[in-house]
Amino acid sequence: MSWTVLLLGAYGLFGTRIAQRLARQNGWRLLLAGRDASRAQALAVRCRADPDCLAELVPVLVDAHTAGFAALLQRERPQLVIHCAGPFQQQGYAIAQACLEAGAHYVDLADGRDYVLGFGPALDALARKYDRLAVTGASTVPGLSAAVVDQCRGEFSRLDGIDIGISPGNRTERGLATVAAILSYVGRPLPWREHARPVAVYGWQALQRHVYATPVGPRWLAACDVPDLALFEPRYGPLQHLRFRAGLELKHLHFGLWLLSWLVRAGLVRDLARHAPTLKRLSEWFARDGSEQGAMHVALSGVGNSGSAHERCWEIIARDGDGPQIPATAAVVVAIKLARGELAVRGALPCIGLFTLAECLRSLQPYAIETRLR
The missing domain is CATH 3.40.50.720 (NAD(P)-binding Rossmann-like Domain)
Structure with a gap:
């Protein structure tokens, strides 16, 4: 060929x-x-x-x-x-x-x-x-995330909620473009869906602790902006809730970015993405800490085909830096x-x-x- x-x-x-x-x-x-x-x-x-x-x-x-x-x-x-x-x-x-x-x-x-x-x-x-x-x-989004929802959608007579989260291992290589993309929405309003209505949350806020399967274990996650937040309601709705979070493995890096989100939200920092090279270099001081294990989950909730409440949580675990x-x-x-x-x-x-x-x-x-x- x-x-x-x-x-x-x-x-x-x-x-x-x-x-x-x-x-x-x-x-x-x-x-x-x-x-x-x-x-x-x-x-x-x-x-x-x-x-x-x-x-x-x-x-x-x-x-x-x-x-x-x-x-x-x-x-x-x-x-x-x-x-x-x-x-x-x-x-x-x-x-x-x-x-x-x-x-x-x-x-x-x-x-x-x-x-x-x-x-x-x-x-x-x-x-x-x-x-x-x-x-x-x-x-990963919306390509893989949509494929997961499409795979599991047939188990539900009514799909009410989609929660997605991603947490890479700290030792996994990170690109400058990825860092800049994340920083571009930290502290800025994002369109989640709660109780069947659109609501605004702020980038890298709305903290949640999610426990992944071993060897990843518990990770802190925070609100992120992705295409799924706009694409999934028309495709899979009407939905009661639609949320997306991501997180950093090391707590001090994760919560450090959370603190920066408040500076952006308060208007004290106008464009965090401009500082992507500096913040990436700072994060690399801790490059030997943590692990090479990362994970992603897609959690679905609603009513199953039997008429009772039904939930599914799909996870993908990456080891050895293959995330x-x-x-x-x-x-x-x-x-x-x-x-x-x-x-x-x-x-x-x-x-x-x-x-x-x-x-x-x-x-x-x-x-x-x-x-x-x-």
Whole structure:
């Protein structure tokens, strides 16, 4: 199978993992693109060292926000572009537009609620014009989280509530884009749903302690902004409640960010995301503390098919630092299904309903990752 994929932000936290996994596809040509030629070249060397590497790997120097990007698309003619260079909260849709106009399918890993919501209205007509698929949010949320709800939804005659939480291990690698994305909503109002009505909570507040299965155990979680908060009510509603939280393994880091959220909420700090490089460096002082074990849960509640109250809590546990493989999986699965001709849908849409939970977990089988339903 001849299939050319351009991977933007290829040597980043998630781009690296996507590149390593797609490099095992026979007959593929991967363009490993970014603004640092030496890092792109180093990634190509790492991928080629894998005995299962079958793809042709081409390091590419490009800034996707310049005219050189359009020239690259015209020269290389990729069938698919995967955009991993976040954060997406402040990005527009020019990159996706350029990809579609060049005849390429497009996938990104955006987790910014406003970005994901505006994606379809901005690009759907263009994607259909060129008979291409443009996907946003090909990550843990809403890609994996929606697949979990879709899998369990059939057990409920009425679904009333969805609670989602994520807590990575402290020793797990963290990317600057991910840190900046989190800081962008800390202390700012978020649209949760409580008692069948929309309510505002504030980023990194609404604290909760959740006990995961071993080896993760108890973790503190706090309110976060994700596309699910806007996408799940229309898809699964009407819902009594809809909540999303995330947390840091180390309590002093978690509650330190909670204190900063109050400074933002009080107006004493205007833009915490501007301080992402500094705060990331500070967090790395504690990089040897904690563990490499992370977890995610999706808890559903409502009325079961028997007519009685019913609850399900699905968990995924990542060990040995393999947690970042989870956000990388949706893009990998979508890319392979597109290449095989298994995705006939066209247009611009969030990453919901494009793969099953089983397909996602099958892609994760080589890693130290397990799931539980309780």
